[in-house]
Amino acid sequence: MEELLMAFIQDPWSFWITRTLVYTLVVIVGVLLAVAYLTYAERKVMGAMQRRQGPMTVGPFGLLQPIADGVKLFSKETIIPSQAHRVVFLLAPMMLFALSLVAWVVIPFDKGWVLANLNVGILYLMAISSMGVYGVLMAGWASNSRYAFLGGLRSASQMVSYEVSMGLIIVSVLLVTGSLNLQEIVLAPRPVWVQFLLFPMFIVFLISILAETNRAPFDLPEGESEITGGFMVEYSAMAFALFFLGEYANMILMSAMTVILFLGGWLPPFGITSLAFVPGIIWFALKVALILFFFIWARATLPRFRYDQLMRLGWKVFLPFTLVWVVFLAGTLMSLGALPGQVTHENLVQGVEVEVEKTIEKAVKDVESALGLDASKDAEQAPTKDEQE
Amino acid sequence: MVVQAFAFYLFAGILVTSALMVITARNPVHSVLFLILAFFNAAGLFVMLGAEFIAMILVIVYVGAVAVLFLFVVMMLDINFKDLRKGAMHYIPIGIIIGGILLFELSMIYSYWQFAPTISNIDLPTDQFADVSNAQALGLVLYTDYVFPFQVAGLILFVAMVGAIVLTLRVRPGVKKQNISEQQARKASDVLEIKKVTTGTGV
Numbered sequence: 148m149e150e151l152l153m154a155f156i157q158d159p160w161s162f163w164i165t166r167t168l169v170y171t172l173v174v175i176v177g178v179l180l181a182v183a184y185l186t187y188a189e190r191k192v193m194g195a196m197q198r199r200q201g202p203m204t205v206g207p208f209g210l211l212q213p214i215a216d217g218v219k220l221f222s223k224e225t226i227i228p229s230q231a232h233r234v235v236f237l238l239a240p241m242m243l244f245a246l247s248l249v250a251w252v253v254i255p256f257d258k259g260w261v262l263a264n265l266n267v268g269i270l271y272l273m274a275i276s277s278m279g280v281y282g283v284l285m286a287g288w289a290s291n292s293r294y295a296f297l298g299g300l301r302s303a304s305q306m307v308s309y310e311v312s313m314g315l316i317i318v319s320v321l322l323v324t325g326s327l328n329l330q331e332i333v334l335a336p337r338p339v340w341v342q343f344l345l346f347p348m349f350i351v352f353l354i355s356i357l358a359e360t361n362r363a364p365f366d367l368p369e370g371e372s373e374i375t376g377g378f379m380v381e382y383s384a385m386a387f388a389l390f391f392l393g394e395y396a397n398m399i400l401m402s403a404m405t406v407i408l409f410l411g412g413w414l415p416p417f418g419i420t421s422l423a424f425v426p427g428i429i430w431f432a433l434k435v436a437l438i439l440f441f442f443i444w445a446r447a448t449l450p451r452f453r454y455d456q457l458m459r460l461g462w463k464v465f466l467p468f469t470l471v472w473v474v475f476l477a478g479t480l481m482s483l484g485a486l487p488g489q490v491t492h493e494n495l496v497q498g499v500e501v502e503v504e505k506t507i508e509k510a511v512k513d514v515e516s517a518l519g520l521d522a523s524k525d526a527e528q529a530p531t532k533d534e535q536e
Numbered sequence: 537m538v539v540q541a542f543a544f545y546l547f548a549g550i551l552v553t554s555a556l557m558v559i560t561a562r563n564p565v566h567s568v569l570f571l572i573l574a575f576f577n578a579a580g581l582f583v584m585l586g587a588e589f590i591a592m593i594l595v596i597v598y599v600g601a602v603a604v605l606f607l608f609v610v611m612m613l614d615i616n617f618k619d620l621r622k623g624a625m626h627y628i629p630i631g632i633i634i635g636g637i638l639l640f641e642l643s644m645i646y647s648y649w650q651f652a653p654t655i656s657n658i659d660l661p662t663d664q665f666a667d668v669s670n671a672q673a674l675g676l677v678l679y680t681d682y683v684f685p686f687q688v689a690g691l692i693l694f695v696a697m698v699g700a701i702v703l704t705l706r707v708r709p710g711v712k713k714q715n716i717s718e719q720q721a722r723k724a725s726d727v728l729e730i731k732k733v734t735t736g737t738g739v
Contacts, residue, residue: 235569266669270592274579277600281572284604288565288611300608307604314596327671455714 170262174251182395183213189443196447220391223384228290231381235289240382240389243282247396250275254403255330257413257427268329269317272404273310276359279397280306283361283368283378286390290381298377301454302361302368308461309358315469316352319345319476320408325487333412341485344476349409351465353441356401358461360394363446367454402438403431410434544584551577568607575599589671 187202187210194201202209227236253268255261265271280303287299321327323345324335337345358365369377379390406412413427416434452460480486550573557570575598582591668676678686733739 232563235566265588267588267592267671270589270596270671274592274595274600277596277604280600280604281569281607284607284611285569296611300611303604303608307601310600327669459716 167262174262175248178248178251178396178399179392181399182392183217185395185399185439186216186391187213188439189446192440192443193447196444217388220384220388225384225386226381228292228381230291232289232291235285236381237386239282239286239289240386240393242285243279243393244389244396246275246278246282247393247400250400253329254400255333255407255412256431258330258334260413260428261330264328264330267327269321269327269332269408272329272400273314273317276397276400277306277310279393282390282393286382287378290378292381294374294376294380295378297374298368298370298380301374302378305358305361305365305367305457305461308458309355309465312351312461312465312469313355313359315466315473316348316355317408319348319469319473322473322477322480322486329407329412333407333414335487337411338485341480344479345409348469348472349405351469352405352409353438354460355465356405357442357445358457360397360401360442362394362398362442364449364452365457366451367457370451372451398439398442399435402435402442405438406431406434410438540584544581547577547580547584551581564610564613565607568603568610572599572603572607575603587670589669589674 190212191201191209193199202212205211205215227233250272252262253265253271255264283302283306284299287295287297287302290296320332323337323341324332326332326335357363361368367377369379371377374380379387382390410416411418412434413431415422415425415430422430477486554570554573554577558567558574561567561570575594579591579594579599582588582594731739
């Protein structure tokens, strides 16, 4: 693909811009297609779990149903309530949708397949996902409706609560990998006993991403039985579709994050090297699909939490548990000398020897300069050294 | 370089404009939203300086947590802000005086600022971190040279948190609360009693 582009564009600057634009477009279209077929998969899987067929009418096996849904939403009228704060009302869905796409910049789909290989990739993901709450909060406030407002408030407190334990879980993974870069997190060696120690964190993370994306059984912000549709109640047509797309894109994003942190990204599962002939992106997609299946499975299985139960789980169960587990994990790794870049006995001895040599050299120089030997060379440096000491 | 200059003026321009809007917007919720925009653009400026760790932490902490709670509170306030603004004209002279003093002091600092003559001889502290990313560099000094201030800062925040909880905690008698461990520990034999009742005798 790059050769094809190179044939048309010679100038390196415009080549770089075109390449970035093309890749960005590929990622965006890929995510949107994945979102469309995630809605289809959700309806099919839930149908199977509830002994129904799911969509069957549009296209073979209902495969064109997401496209039909999209066309329907696109052709409807966007209604803005007369009491709503117009600008914020329209900005909210756009912001939510834009943020759910922007985060994909740092996701490595395969080795080197990443738009921006940031050194602080995982922090970038945290930052973007913590911004997501504003879309919901703004929508809830701007609608000027009681139900929408309650939904927005619920969502804000829920997302802030679960982000705390998610942050601690990410810290525990970083303790093992020693890097904030997502590719290095995937490639960092993980012995079996470390994976065993990380497994409880994986479970807590899975539950936290359900809460973070406002999905069942934590879908209180849009709990239709109590507050009709929550923060989305006043939205229609494309504005509603943007919320919908944003929510599902966030689901896929969080699944991708789980895969990168815990399931080894694009690498073949269980470290089976003979499976490495399959392209990495296929493994990545399969693992993401596995987590997405968990999302749908949870929705079809579990009843909605009550609000106080949700808060109790976040603050009284997950937060203390993850906090203790981070300390425990750090202590175990440290005592076994398995922290990345940890000072073990051997390199400590080497380092001390080097330091001793340096100190001796410096002392000799100081004495020489004090005695006036080689004074011309050290005359400028001497006063500052005295000042520092 | 042109792109960088353009990006800088874009971020800086939006930052200054949104900071102005924070204090001039009529609706307090709009003020908070502009404050968030200002934080975000400040993070953009940090990224341009090469301090990507600080930028991300700024977004995570201020935008993702502090401003959410702030917005939360402002949205729930039911205050007529027209009444609040009535007295504002009253305070304008004091405001102008304080602003004038600050401006005077700042201009004094900038016009009489002098570097020590030995400044060029000082070893810059960043020299040893030239080849590591700034997240690593921060970690290397934060947990070694500055571990005591770091721990003290953590302790202060912890005390503040405990204080806030203690101040707002109300013990209300007569409120029924769910105790999940109690529910889990309960057995059928503790609460159920099965009696065989013969017809016509009653319990």
